[in-house]
Amino acid sequence: MRAIKHAILSLYRKPTKAIMILVILLVVYGLVFTGIIIQNSVKSSKDYVRKELGAIVEMRTDFMKVMEQQLSRDEFMKLNLSVTLAKEIAKDPLVKELYITEMTSASNKDLKSAMNLSGDGGGGVVMATMASGPSGSFPLMGSNVDIPMEFSNGTYQITEGRLREAGDQGKDTLVISEELASKNNLAIGDMVELTSDVDEQSYSFEIIGIYKGASSVIVDQMFTSLDSAKKLAGTVGEEDNATYIGFLLKDPLEIDDFIKQHKNQMPNEFITLYANDNEYKSLTRPLDLISTIISILLVVVFVAGVIIMLAIITIFVRDRKFEIGLLLASGEGKMKIISQFILEILIVSILAFGVAAGASKFSSDYAASWIVKNQLVEENTETMGGMISIGIGGDQGKEVKISDVAREFNVSVDQEVIGNLLLISFVIVILSAGAPLSIILGYKPRESLQD
Amino acid sequence: MKTYIFELEQLSYGYIDGGKKRLILEDLSFRFEKGKFYTILGPSGSGKTTLLALASALDVPEKGRVMYQGSDISKIGYTRFRRNHMAIIFQKYNLTDYLTGVENVESNMMIVDQKRSKDRKEIAYKILASMGIVQSKADRRVTKLSGGEQQRVAIARALAKDVDLILGDEPTGALDTATAKEIIELFQRLAHDYGKTIILVTHSDDVAKNSDITLRLQDGKLLVEHGEE
Numbered sequence: 001m002r003a004i005k006h007a008i009l010s011l012y013r014k015p016t017k018a019i020m021i022l023v024i025l026l027v028v029y030g031l032v033f034t035g036i037i038i039q040n041s042v043k044s045s046k047d048y049v050r051k052e053l054g055a056i057v058e059m060r061t062d063f064m065k066v067m068e069q070q071l072s073r074d075e076f077m078k079l080n081l082s083v084t085l086a087k088e089i090a091k092d093p094l095v096k097e098l099y100i101t102e103m104t105s106a107s108n109k110d111l112k113s114a115m116n117l118s119g120d121g122g123g124g125v126v127m128a129t130m131a132s133g134p135s136g137s138f139p140l141m142g143s144n145v146d147i148p149m150e151f152s153n154g155t156y157q158i159t160e161g162r163l164r165e166a167g168d169q170g171k172d173t174l175v176i177s178e179e180l181a182s183k184n185n186l187a188i189g190d191m192v193e194l195t196s197d198v199d200e201q202s203y204s205f206e207i208i209g210i211y212k213g214a215s216s217v218i219v220d221q222m223f224t225s226l227d228s229a230k231k232l233a234g235t236v237g238e239e240d241n242a243t244y245i246g247f248l249l250k251d252p253l254e255i256d257d258f259i260k261q262h263k264n265q266m267p268n269e270f271i272t273l274y275a276n277d278n279e280y281k282s283l284t285r286p287l288d289l290i291s292t293i294i295s296i297l298l299v300v301v302f303v304a305g306v307i308i309m310l311a312i313i314t315i316f317v318r319d320r321k322f323e324i325g326l327l328l329a330s331g332e333g334k335m336k337i338i339s340q341f342i343l344e345i346l347i348v349s350i351l352a353f354g355v356a357a358g359a360s361k362f363s364s365d366y367a368a369s370w371i372v373k374n375q376l377v378e379e380n381t382e383t384m385g386g387m388i389s390i391g392i393g394g395d396q397g398k399e400v401k402i403s404d405v406a407r408e409f410n411v412s413v414d415q416e417v418i419g420n421l422l423l424i425s426f427v428i429v430i431l432s433a434g435a436p437l438s439i440i441l442g443y444k445p446r447e448s449l450q451d
Numbered sequence: 452m453k454t455y456i457f458e459l460e461q462l463s464y465g466y467i468d469g470g471k472k473r474l475i476l477e478d479l480s481f482r483f484e485k486g487k488f489y490t491i492l493g494p495s496g497s498g499k500t501t502l503l504a505l506a507s508a509l510d511v512p513e514k515g516r517v518m519y520q521g522s523d524i525s526k527i528g529y530t531r532f533r534r535n536h537m538a539i540i541f542q543k544y545n546l547t548d549y550l551t552g553v554e555n556v557e558s559n560m561m562i563v564d565q566k567r568s569k570d571r572k573e574i575a576y577k578i579l580a581s582m583g584i585v586q587s588k589a590d591r592r593v594t595k596l597s598g599g600e601q602q603r604v605a606i607a608r609a610l611a612k613d614v615d616l617i618l619g620d621e622p623t624g625a626l627d628t629a630t631a632k633e634i635i636e637l638f639q640r641l642a643h644d645y646g647k648t649i650i651l652v653t654h655s656d657d658v659a660k661n662s663d664i665t666l667r668l669q670d671g672k673l674l675v676e677h678g679e680e
Binding site for chain 1 (some may be wrong): 504507509510530531532533534535538539541545546547548549550554558559561562563592612
């Protein structure tokens, strides 16, 4: 009770030192809070990029490493994507869906490629696909799920018919592009015979769906089941040799954790878990630069602030040594005296917190505008002509533009940020007040009164 | 039958002076009777203030012990002893400068373990009034009071603890003669009517001659100069 009353009276009636502490705290809190708020905005923007780039983590061969290590063709051919391992990893609760895809090619001399617009007939040659086969062959993608990734993420849309369903189990079905259907007068229900480019076995496929959305270079792409594709690829029974394995995560923000958690399960250094990191890093590089600069400033301001506060609180305590001696002489406990000073510093810091938190919103808005104008937009303009557009390697077909990142770069102060600001404020007060106040524990009443 | 409330037993205390140890108190022993008013005289540097500091547990003797009501104050606990069993009035006024007179008096009442009831402020005003500090002055910051008024507030602050042992270091030094006389009379009343033990260190022969027993600190020992031990 005495400590509370005297703390308030001391601040009210002898405010000079308290005002000094308040001013220093305002400056330190203001700078630290602004930094933290901007950091939070950077994180939000990075999260936005991560979300926009999708939640797919691919198990793939690291071709850069293959080239670095100069693997022989035989060694390279042994680098398989293990379905067994993928199924094991897919048990992770972070995984929403496991995509296993077999990419192959199949031929039909009577089918005309939709790519070949000059119409000289005789099948198409598909570029830009691993599954491109000999002339006259068509790329075929077999998926383990009824709704392949390209359809679930909206890259392609069904315009007629449907995708595979549970009832299609064991049947050889095809979903083709509307361009290919138009070119060959194909319709839903038509049968198409496809011959394996590997063993020349022929199978009859029923067209069950027609899609749109494919770019001109991949309009010949056909979709079927994993089993059908494996028949054409001649890989029936080869469980541990998928062309593509992708894990769709429930939350894109869990990608880093997921990769960290499972990268040790990879069978060798050439098989890796990949999450569009290059695109992500390209888009977030300016943000990372800002984040690094702010982190350095934060540390400098934090350390300098704590040191200055420590000095002022030491003076604050030293200045009141006589009062402390008087209280000790009257039999007051040292902890009660310390609690009075803690209370005084807390009252000042709460006041500083309120003002600094309010002011930081404005300063952060200003800083954010500057960052968007000078770091995101201008850098973008300088390097990529203002419309940087980085896809995600065709895996999901989504695009993220840096202009979107700039647009999304908003100052956001949520409960978590407020919690962080409170925590930081508390840490600053504890670090700067702890040592000076603990000096009181060593005070002797007679010496304190004599000083 | 005499009742001794406070005893100094073979106290020794010294300083390092020019690399040599100088004993300022040496095997000093004395017993203080309940309800008596004591003064201690001695030249400057004789160790009066040190003796008071040891007696009031502001410092710890190198040898010997201080007993209160038969118990070693180190066993009672120095802080608890200071809090609940004694009050001290200093040579300087020793008040908290950001508090008013009445708040200074109240603060001592708030420190003791047996806290007074809600009428603490009224009691503080009464004690101050008995010291000649009216309410309008009692409500002023102590820095706005004269030296004499501040000393009276300091005395009121000590009395507010309502303890049996009151120690003072030149408590009337800053007071005018008339006020000093009133305060000395108050100390006499506190000793004789209320059974308090008053021990004052002073230079003043006037104060000393009004005490029941006058002691002289000489060569590190206490000698009775006047009055019956």
